[in-house]
Amino acid sequence: MSLSITVLDSLAGALTRLPRLPQIQVIIPNPFAPQARPQQAATEQQKTLREKLQEYINNAVDAAPLIPTGLLEGLLRAVPKKKVSHRRKRNRQLQGDKQLKLLNNLNRCPSCGHIKRSHTLCMHCVEQIKSIWRTEAKLSEKEPFKQELDPVDQKLIYPGKRESPYEKQMNNKKEWLERRQRTFELNRKESK
């Protein structure tokens, strides 16, 4: 046992000491390998539009193609063949079902007397009743806990929000929010 170990040790030492040769590489020319493309002689300016297009398409097969602006304008896009005549246009825009229709299903609201659609509720009266519910709900709500603080502390902890002029402008919802108009009152004297 001892002998073998010594032999192995000596061998290992000898191997480490030997200089390492570089790996042998044999290069065999592959007849089926793709040949290098001949360099394009034509410069950017000499290319025709068709060549440019082809090149662009070849490059953009994998990635989602982005159509360059101005390159394909009027070439490949679908465009109307003829101008739509005045008569056709007016006929289209003033079709019978596109015009305003008369409402024949009208009623009077039994609680406020204004005109309303039959089989629907009067939105004015509904909103008034809803507002009652809202105020009731607000009254029944508990007030949130409020800690009493110095004015200085108050300002430090709750500095408030600084509104931009645009936000200030938008705060007044009455000016810009579209609201439901109230229906007309039914005047008895006129209707008779």
Place this chain on the structure above:
Amino acid sequence: MEIFAVLYGLSVVENSTEKKARYRSFILQHGCSKKVIKVSPNHIPTLETLNTYTNSCNPREIKHRRALLKNLVTALIEHESITTTHAKAKETQRLADRLISLTKKNDIATATSLAQADVFKHGQILPKLFGELKDRYANRVGGFTRVLRLEPRIGDNAPQSIVELVDGGREMKFWLTARIVARLEQQGLEVDDLTKFNVEQLTKLRANGPEEFRTLVERMKLEFYQNVESFRDNLPSENLKAPTEPQLKKNIRFVQRPAKAEESA
């Protein structure tokens, strides 16, 4: 062909079978398949089957639709009355009616487990459903909810409607009829037949119905019709007719059902 396909961002490789597969997966995802389910009359439809019934009206994803319906129903049970589009309102009405009819089952454990599947906020909603609402609708067999049409919504012009729990605290029909009665009384007019009919229907099965209605009428008088002079001329005084039961034609008459052959023998 190839050029166009590349220009418009389509892959050229895709053939017709792949397209078919994609189309099929789309159908599975969005639940737009035309699937007909036959249901026996004793079967209570689950939420999934409900979805398949009404695929055509609301082509959302099934999970999304399910969550939407659950949300609407929880809101309805929590607040007693909600305003949505008409299609959604009808859906929630169906589901809410089903939930309340579940409370009438003898086996409460299974009923609760079934109800849990269709509702969010279990801690808040389930006690209310099996406590307050169960007591409230003890005398009713069906028709626990009501849908009232509203004017179309501003912005997208979608048809809106209110869904409300009948005999609840926020029953719009109850409040509006109270308002009409208040106005008629302030004007010194007789209450018309239609309103009388409505009042009877609304107060019949409500706990303390007549008294509650009376107090509401007095409140409405204070709220809206204090100054009689201002509205006297401009409010309707027509006599509206109450709905009558449909009458059969004269030549139709009922005949007693003939006894079966086995019974007679």
